[in-house]
Amino acid sequence: MAILPTIFHSHPNFEWRKTSAIFTPQISPLNINTKLQFPCSITRRRCNFHHSNTINQARSISVSNACKKNQNGCDEIFHIFKRWRDFIPGGNWWNLCDSEQLVDGSPTAANPVTVLNALSKMWALVADQQWVLYTAFGALTVAALSEISIPSILTASIFSAHSCKTTVFCRNSWLLVFLCSTSGICSGLRSGCFAFANTILVKRLRETLYSSLLLQDISFFEIEAVGDLTSRLGTDCQRLSNSVGNDIHLILRNILQGTGAFINLMTLSWPLAVSSLVICSTLSAIFLVYGRYQKKAATLAQRWTASANEVAQETLSSIRTVRAYGTETDELRRFTQGLERLASISTRESIAYGFWNFSFSALFRMTQVFAVLLGGMSIFTGNVSAEQLMKYVFYCEWLIFAAWRVQDSMSSLLQSIGACEKVFQLMNLSPSDQFLSKGLKLEGLKGDIEFENVSFNYSSRKMVPVMKNVNLKIQSNNIIAIVGASGSGKTTLINLLLQLYNPTSGQILIDGIPLRELDIRWLREKIGFVSQEPQIFRTDFQSNIIYGCSRSIRQEEIEWAAKQAYVHEFISSLPSGYYTPIDGNLLSRGQKQRIAIARAILRDPTILILDEATSALDAESEYYIKVQLEWDSEWKKD
Numbered sequence: 001m002a003i004l005p006t007i008f009h010s011h012p013n014f015e016w017r018k019t020s021a022i023f024t025p026q027i028s029p030l031n032i033n034t035k036l037q038f039p040c041s042i043t044r045r046r047c048n049f050h051h052s053n054t055i056n057q058a059r060s061i062s063v064s065n066a067c068k069k070n071q072n073g074c075d076e077i078f079h080i081f082k083r084w085r086d087f088i089p090g091g092n093w094w095n096l097c098d099s100e101q102l103v104d105g106s107p108t109a110a111n112p113v114t115v116l117n118a119l120s121k122m123w124a125l126v127a128d129q130q131w132v133l134y135t136a137f138g139a140l141t142v143a144a145l146s147e148i149s150i151p152s153i154l155t156a157s158i159f160s161a162h163s164c165k166t167t168v169f170c171r172n173s174w175l176l177v178f179l180c181s182t183s184g185i186c187s188g189l190r191s192g193c194f195a196f197a198n199t200i201l202v203k204r205l206r207e208t209l210y211s212s213l214l215l216q217d218i219s220f221f222e223i224e225a226v227g228d229l230t231s232r233l234g235t236d237c238q239r240l241s242n243s244v245g246n247d248i249h250l251i252l253r254n255i256l257q258g259t260g261a262f263i264n265l266m267t268l269s270w271p272l273a274v275s276s277l278v279i280c281s282t283l284s285a286i287f288l289v290y291g292r293y294q295k296k297a298a299t300l301a302q303r304w305t306a307s308a309n310e311v312a313q314e315t316l317s318s319i320r321t322v323r324a325y326g327t328e329t330d331e332l333r334r335f336t337q338g339l340e341r342l343a344s345i346s347t348r349e350s351i352a353y354g355f356w357n358f359s360f361s362a363l364f365r366m367t368q369v370f371a372v373l374l375g376g377m378s379i380f381t382g383n384v385s386a387e388q389l390m391k392y393v394f395y396c397e398w399l400i401f402a403a404w405r406v407q408d409s410m411s412s413l414l415q416s417i418g419a420c421e422k423v424f425q426l427m428n429l430s431p432s433d434q435f436l437s438k439g440l441k442l443e444g445l446k447g448d449i450e451f452e453n454v455s456f457n458y459s460s461r462k463m464v465p466v467m468k469n470v471n472l473k474i475q476s477n478n479i480i481a482i483v484g485a486s487g488s489g490k491t492t493l494i495n496l497l498l499q500l501y502n503p504t505s506g507q508i509l510i511d512g513i514p515l516r517e518l519d520i521r522w523l524r525e526k527i528g529f530v531s532q533e534p535q536i537f538r539t540d541f542q543s544n545i546i547y548g549c550s551r552s553i554r555q556e557e558i559e560w561a562a563k564q565a566y567v568h569e570f571i572s573s574l575p576s577g578y579y580t581p582i583d584g585n586l587l588s589r590g591q592k593q594r595i596a597i598a599r600a601i602l603r604d605p606t607i608l609i610l611d612e613a614t615s616a617l618d619a620e621s622e623y624y625i626k627v628q629l630e631w632d633s634e635w636k637k638d
């Protein structure tokens with residue numbers, strides 16, 4: 001165990017020292033006074049911000065904002081009058097592109113997803129449960145056909161009763177009972193099956209998205225914000241599956257019913273049927289424009305929501321720092337900036353919805369007036385009977401309503417897909433190369449490490465080289481310390497060794513074999529790593545210590561590792577011992593580091609990397625752990 005041996009190398013950024021320690025102590029060029037003064041001079045303005053004043057300040061900001069808003073309201077009305085042309089449909093005010101686009105530098109930003117793509121992807125996710133979907137579609141068809149036959153039979157029953165045709169009346173009544181029962185049973189079946197499919201879909205969407213995210217390169221997570229990704233996994237997936245549960249079946253149902261209504265209208269009077277169709281087509285044309293606008297608005301609204309979430313997540317998770325620096329009002333302002341953008345988009349979207357509803361109502365009422373006028377005249381001339389006119393009014397209403405519902409559900413579907421476009425883009429990302437290629441697994445790993453002319457820069461800062469032509473040889477069974485100024489690239493060196501990033505040029509060899517050619521999962525199993533800020537998971541101590549260990553572990557081994565890391569006593573003193581659930585926030589940094597060291601030791605790694613892993617430990621614990629590790633390393637050498 002234990003590596004990073006002695007290297008003598010002349011790179012200006014690093015200083016390599018032979019030492020009995022295996023840590024990467026940081027030697028800062030600043031003296032203590034400089035360190036203390038530096039942050040204070042930067043934040044002097046904020047330091048004056050007394051904590052007790054913060055709430056009053058927040059209040060006074062909101063009061064002064066309210067006054068400003070009243071004044072702004074008058075200005076705005078004046079402005080609206082001056083710029084009325086901008087506010088009519090098609091004017092500048094409606095334009096969502098210029099002012100509202102959130103700059104999205106993510107790798108997925110450039111690929112828009114079509115509705116068909118989205119639907120076929122969702123279909124593929126639930127394809128193994130086809131029987132549920134086929135039952136749902138079958139029930140939907142039967143229910144829709146039964147429902148659309150009811151107005152015709154109902155009218156016939158009324159008129160047969162009116163003309164005292166008892167046999168026809170009885171037959172129609174039985175038929176009505178049959179149709180109502182069929183439609184009721186099939187509607188229940190349809191809703192149940194779609195709800196079931198919905199549940200499966202949301203689960204699969206989340207699984208697929210999560211597994212796609214887990215397999216991305218580390219550089220991906222530098223561009224994408226965690227708040228944004230969790231909001232995709234949560235609300236977006238739910239919203240998408242809801243659109244399948246509701247919108248798709250409403251669309252299909254109303255298409256069937258609208259078609260049935262149109263066929264009935266054609267059999268009654270084709271001029272009346274054609275006039276209804278013209279109105280429906282006008283509605284569809286208006287909807288086409290509105291639907292596109294709505295999709296765009298939904299995408300932008302979703303991005304701003306995610307952006308506001310990100311701010312909230314960042315602030316709430318760093319609440320101690322926010323409180324200590326008294327920046328609550330600044331954070332509130334940052335959060336409301338996103339909300340204001342969101343409100344501005346939603347206002348336009350709501351007004352556009354109002355326009356759409358106005359067009360629909362006006363055209364629908366026009367059809368009714370038109371039907372009564374034209375139908376009434378036809379009755380006078382004897383071309384149409386009263387029964388036919390009644391059926392016509394019924395079916396006309398069905399047709400228009402079906403057209404409206406199809407378009408409304410279509411709009412909601414477009415909105416959901418627009419809003420959740422990123423879910424599909426993220427799901428379509430191909431995994432990092434590391435997970436695609438099958439590399440070599442060596443018989444045994446010695447642990448010789450060599451950096452050959454390695455240069456590197458982070459992809460997010462391409463112009464800033466972090467290291468240039470670094471050459472370094474580390475022989476197995478040695479302990480070395482890498483010492484360098486803060487920001488000189490010590491952690492980056494380790495990141496490259498762990499293949500979290502690939503060198504921009506040069507190569508890293510392990511036992512003489514290029515790192516890229518090795519099976520990275522196999523290699524990582526042989527490496528124990530403790531980072532500067534060790535991560536503790538929300539499970540118990542035992543699970544945290546055995547985290548990532550592929551072999552089966554006995555309780556004694558866990559305790560042994562914990563003793564080596566000087567954390568056994570602390571864990572044993574807790575009432576549930578190793579089974580005590582942990583919240584990382586409730587542990588000291590030193591305790592977290594000791595748990596992480598126990599985790600690394602338990603793997604019995606060939607290469608052990610400690611990146612300032614004892615920086616938070618007291619001198620006694622640090623000494624004890626170092627002695628244990630050194631002893632262990634010497635024992636292995638022998």
Ligand SMILES: Nc1ncnc2c1ncn2[C@@H]1O[C@H](COP(=O)(O)OP(=O)(O)OP(=O)(O)O)[C@@H](O)[C@H]1O
Binds near residue numbers: 222466486488490
């Ligand atoms: N993910 C990243 N993206 C872009 N630049 C980064 C990233 N991580 C680190 N850097 C930059 O790379 C340089 C080296 O950082 P690194 O963390 O390796 O230094 P270090 O020697 O470990 O510093 P410290 O001792 O303070 O931990 C720094 O200039 C840092 O700003």
